[in-house]
Amino acid sequence: MTATILDGKATRDAIFDDLRKRVTELAERGVTPGLGTVLVGDDPGSHAYVRSKHNACKKLGMNSIRRDLPADISQAALEEVIDELNADPACHGYLVQLPLPGHLDEGAILERVDPDKDADGLHPVNLGRLVLGKPGSLPCTPLGIITLLRRYDVPIAGARVCVVGRGVTVGRPLGLLLTRRSENATVTLCHTGTKDLAAEVKRADIVVAAAGRAGLITGEMIKPGAAVLDVGLTRTENGIVGDTTPEVREVAGHLAPMPGGVGPMTIAMLLSNTVEIAERGLSA
Numbered sequence: 001m002t003a004t005i006l007d008g009k010a011t012r013d014a015i016f017d018d019l020r021k022r023v024t025e026l027a028e029r030g031v032t033p034g035l036g037t038v039l040v041g042d043d044p045g046s047h048a049y050v051r052s053k054h055n056a057c058k059k060l061g062m063n064s065i066r067r068d069l070p071a072d073i074s075q076a077a078l079e080e081v082i083d084e085l086n087a088d089p090a091c092h093g094y095l096v097q098l099p100l101p102g103h104l105d106e107g108a109i110l111e112r113v114d115p116d117k118d119a120d121g122l123h124p125v126n127l128g129r130l131v132l133g134k135p136g137s138l139p140c141t142p143l144g145i146i147t148l149l150r151r152y153d154v155p156i157a158g159a160r161v162c163v164v165g166r167g168v169t170v171g172r173p174l175g176l177l178l179t180r181r182s183e184n185a186t187v188t189l190c191h192t193g194t195k196d197l198a199a200e201v202k203r204a205d206i207v208v209a210a211a212g213r214a215g216l217i218t219g220e221m222i223k224p225g226a227a228v229l230d231v232g233l234t235r236t237e238n239g240i241v242g243d244t245t246p247e248v249r250e251v252a253g254h255l256a257p258m259p260g261g262v263g264p265m266t267i268a269m270l271l272s273n274t275v276e277i278a279e280r281g282l283s284a
């Protein structure tokens with residue numbers, strides 16, 4: 001068996017086509033949705049992601065506001081930038097690119113973002129709304145994973161899902177999303193304390209590998225025909241590698257590869273959240 005590829009780039013492009021129409025409709029009502037980014041420091045990966053976000057805004061006819069800040073910025077100065085974006089009516093939604101340099105209090109910065117402008121869905125208020133099933137921005141990578149599964153008709157309701165990795169951007173919120181009534185999956189959240197990872201993975205109809213450990217999930221751990229989404233990203237001398245080994249493709253029924261699977265969906269969901277915030281502003 002060779003897995004059907006869950007193509008994140010093609011799916012992102014289809015989502016962009018839909019978003020372009022919504023941006024045009026908003027423009028007809030006098031609103032141009034605006035996305036802000038806050039980037040601290042010189043990490044080349046973070047710079048590349050932020051660049052992609054601004055390029056995507058341009059493609060869709062959205063405004064974008066960029067705040068690039070020095071690596072040694074103080075907590076107080078960064079908080080001032082956050083306060084400015086909170087007050088800027090042209091900025092409908094924004095994000096603080098993670099990770100932040102170690103001297104900054106990341107939690108305090110994320111909490112300072114106006115939850116109703118939180119394009120990333122990572123503000124504690126929005127994570128709380130997710131727990132309570134109330135409307136709010138949803139975290140982009142988990143939302144991208146569910147959108148990709150739906151696009152390829154991979155059954156979610158009743159599926160056993162094994163999420164490997166308990167990070168705040170992917171694993172934890174994904175567990176919450178998948179166990180909503182609308183998704184109805186049964187989720188096992190695995191982490192470094194899991195006793196028999198191979199056994200947990202083997203039971204799953206859907207495996208999400210988001211531990212950030214290259215090659216952690218091997219072909220023999222996968223139930224034949226399962227859907228596997230590789231979200232781990234490790235940069236090596238030979239390029240990017242994911243959390244799954246190449247043989248997984250021969251066992252899985254569906255595979256979101258690294259690269260080209262979930263990553264492009266993250267940016268699509270970020271723009272979708274921003275357009276949604278702008279639409280909400282008009283209907284409020």
Ligand SMILES: Nc1nc2c(c(=O)[nH]1)N[C@@H](CN(C=O)c1ccc(C(=O)N[C@@H](CCC(=O)O)C(=O)O)cc1)CN2
Binds near residue numbers: 049264
């Ligand atoms: N505030 C946030 N910070 C970070 C997030 C996030 O969602 N919000 N996620 C990641 C970085 N990220 C977006 O910000 C991101 C990561 C990867 C990709 C992507 O398209 N990856 C490609 C391959 C990577 C490459 O070529 O360098 C892929 O999977 O095909 C997009 C966005 C951490 N920080």
